[in-house]
Amino acid sequence: MTGSRAGAIARAQREYDDGVFVDRLAKLVAVPTESHPPEHKADLERYCHAVLGPMVRELGFETVVLDNPEPIHGPVLVATRIEDPALPTVLFYGHGDVVRAMPERWRTGLDPWTLKIEGDRIYGRGTVDNKGQHLLGIDAMGAVMAERGGRLGFNTKIMVETGEEAGSPGLLEFVRRHKDLLAADVFIALDGPRVSRTVPDVTLGTRGGIAMDIVVDLREGGHHSGHWGGLLKDAGVILSHAIASIISRDGRILVPGWTPKNVPDSVTRAARAVQAEVLPGAPVPEPDWGEPGLNNAERIYAWSSAIVLASISGQPESPVNAVGGKARARIQLRHTVDVKAEDVVPALEAHLAAQGFDEVKVVPVTERDAFQASRTDPDDPWVKAVVSSFAETSGGAPNIIPNIGASGPSEYFRQTLGTPVIWIPHSYGGCGQHGPDEHGLGTLFRDGLGLMAGLWWDIGEKGRPA
Ligand SMILES: [Zn+2]
Known part of the structure; x- marks a missing residue:
């Protein structure tokens, strides 16, 4: 040799x-x-x-x-x-x-x-x-x-x-x-x-990434806020509460089934041992955001994260004095193999139904050959x-x-x-x-x-x- x-x-x-x-x-x-x-x-x-x-x-x-x-x-x-x-x-x-x-x-x-x-x-x-x-x-x-x-x-x-x-x-x-x-x-x-x-x-x-829209569609058009505010349901308010039921105010995921039931020991061990470098100019992870009890590496490598990619009600560029009938937001969930992709949308539907959000529909954003x-x-x-x-x-x-x-x-x-x-x-x-x-x-x-x-x-x- x-x-x-x-x-x-x-x-x-x-x-x-x-x-x-x-x-x-x-x-x-x-x-x-x-x-x-x-x-x-x-x-x-x-x-x-x-x-x-x-x-x-x-x-x-x-x-x-x-x-x-x-x-x-x-x-x-x-x-x-x-x-x-x-x-x-x-x-x-x-x-x-x-x-x-x-x-x-x-x-x-x-x-x-x-x-x-x-x-x-x-x-x-x-x-x-x-x-x-x-x-x-x-x-x-x-x-x-x-x-x-x-x-x-x-x-x-x-x-x-x-x-x-x-x-x-x-x-x-x-x-x-x-x-x-x-x-x-x-x-x-x-x-x-x-x-x-x-x-x-x-x-x-x-991680896999799944996007879905949550949509509130109550009625066509807007109605004068002076005459109808307080009488008609406001799509923007309902949407905000629906989002708040999905992610807590400190960034925790509240939907059952969106986070791992079990994280394998080998994964937790590896994630906890990761030595990451803090790059100048990069944002610093917030200690009071996300799942409590996990370190930064576990939050990214061993857990799910849910983000509001966009949300809209009314016309933000020129607000009108009217009660809006429509609002929607796009939510993205990143998840490890410990959460099954096909369970994500049904889990959100079940959660919203259990929380009484009958007016909120979930519309999956379909992507061909999505990365799993x-x-x-x-x-x-x-x-x-x-x-x-x-x-x-x-x-x-x-x-x-x-x-x-x-x-x-x-x-x-x-x-x-x-x-x-x-x-x-x-x-x-x-x-x-x-x-x-x-x-x-x-x-x-x-x-x-x-x-x-x-x-x-x-x-x-x-x-x-x-
Ligand atoms: Zn590239």
Whole structure:
């Protein structure tokens, strides 16, 4: 056996120090791969065929570029490298598309499509979301292969889609259609910001998001408030009371069935141990808001949150002296896998009926292929393998995030392919993704190259975790 774990990590980090990683990232960033609106389909195709494709073929991958099941959207690059069918297979996911560049909003001297380094910051659209992150995983594979005499020690499938920023249209159907091509033992993707610049994250899922309107519709038109106020029910007042029955004045959810009955111990343990960084300029969590008895991490990663996204009665822009007959609000519930999505609307209907709000109707906001809540158990053997690998590389335990507070496509993969789903972010909260001046941090890329080289080395060394 040639090479060593430390040798693989050193090779990966040397690639950063020698500027090779940044040069390759510049090539990826230079392709204007905006996915929404789908005017850039030719660029999305070029990214797969002519830019990222050759980089993975150099490492011995065979590539195919497959159509999105919704052909208006960009294609999906699938790269496969099988060393031995008996070895474990890693499915590695990323996305080559980016949000709108909005060049007019970037600081003078910065251009979204031209990589620019200033101190530790590496600016460019897609540097962290997600080009820099999937490149990092791929380059760490290259370092391990070089160290191990051309072998990784496991099989790899790389899937890079180009519609993520448009909500991953067609992704679920794609994964179903290509289930065999994508079959693997574990799904690993690098995406998103870490909660701390000093501690790596292992993220195991997402919350689901469900929106619904609550609607009060008593009568057509308004009636003179002098003649009818006090005689006719006011839709705005009824709506306000309905909202107050859903969320208490200190932010607690009051609808039975909207919060978990039980939170698994492994999830509570992981959430309580999360060490998050307080970013300058970010709001500070309010101690007297939300479910009492939970710390901040548990409130986001292990519990539900309900928000009033919008509410309206009358005409706020030009109020009229009239008793209004109509009012509505949009409520959003974010929930973990411990609350079933299909129970959410019926639970609210039952709650409003029990509270006597006969005039209030619940209208679900339907979204096709809505992102579901997803969670891989923090005690899953693959999770433990990643955690112990990171602990060995960085000298301390990583944060284990049972699921992020937001939503994403984790469940598409977990359910369709039956794999544990593990996200490893290499960005930070101040990275400007989705806004102007998107940038990655050189220290986190270098750190990430080392962590991923260590992880790929360990999977090749130890095989499937018991
Ligand atoms: Zn994004």
